[in-house]
Amino acid sequence: MMPLLRAEEISLRFGGLQALDRVSFDLYEGEVHSLVGHNGAGKTTFIRVLSGVYAPQEGRLLLRVGQKLREVRFASPRDAQRHGIETIHQNLALADNLDAVANVFLGRERARRFSLDEEAMEAEARKVLERVGARLPSLRVPVHRLSGGQRQAVAIARALLFRARVLIMDEPTAALGPGETARVKALIRSLREEGLGIILISHDLHDVFNLSDRITVMKGGRVVGTVRARESSQEEVLGMILAGERKG
Structure with a gap:
């Protein structure tokens, strides 16, 4: 099965800071793929690359066009939107x-x-x-x-x-009450059923496991590992976040 989106070996530096170090990631149609890790792990920087805010210095992004993956280079967030990538930031960016x-x-x-x-x-x-x-x-x-x-x-x-074909959601249930959190989670499941590819960023591992098909852990600008939610546990993922490596 061909992914909707693939990032290959994405690297980005800000002066002497290695913000992203050979990050690879893919997303499939009808999938919720979560990014987790402590603050500073590289999650926000990576989604800014996917959404056209930053251009990677190394690596490449590919999007499915018909039955082929084609490399894309985004000059701006509007350019990413034209390719079907929409980002819902934590502050929602509403007027x-x-x-x-x-x-x-x-x-x-x-x-x-x-x-x-x-x-x-x-x-x-x-x-x-x-x-x-x-x-x-x-x-x-x-x-x-x-x-x-x-x-x-x-x-x-x-x-x-x-x-949108790819929907990036940054902390979509933060600061919501239980009832509204349940409605937003139901909506995410509905959008997945419609075939959207959803990238979810959340610090709430309960929500992450409740919603995700796959979970990618980041630390220090690198990918620690990717697990299938139904084959993993909160304890395993938390261990990866803390240790910066996958055991076993």
Whole structure:
């Protein structure tokens, strides 16, 4: 089976700091592949490479195009988005003073000749928000008045509207209550069933094992190892995080 995305031997330095050291990783259609490790392990830097923020100094990225893997080089985050890679950051990057419709289309608005096509944008936003099961009081309420789970749904809807194939989610359940956490986890499972490839970053190993097909542990900018969630345990993964190596 051919992956949706493959990173091969990715390396990146900032001055004298080796931020990433020959990182290899792949992601398949309909898979949740989690990245775990302590702060400073390299997870955030790596997803910034995948999302076009940083260009690797060594190694290459490949994306599936038809039945072939093709090398891609991203000049910017917008370039990564054009290739179907969307990132939902921990802070969600929403404009708090704008409503859900404006946030779903932020930076990619639909336009008529001399104005925004508000009617078309509202119809499309409503459709994609219904797809993610968003329970909003109104599409026109400023998002700062929404709950954490509702805001997360708006951010996910924005990614899906533009036909994401790869969805990178950074701490999607952080600061959510139990009910909203359950809804976000159900949504992640639903998106996996639709065939999206999802890269999940989380410090909550319970959530990681609850959601993931595979788990990759990073430490010091390197990959320690990758395990299948159903064949591993929290104890094994925690040991890899702490020791920086896989035993056995």
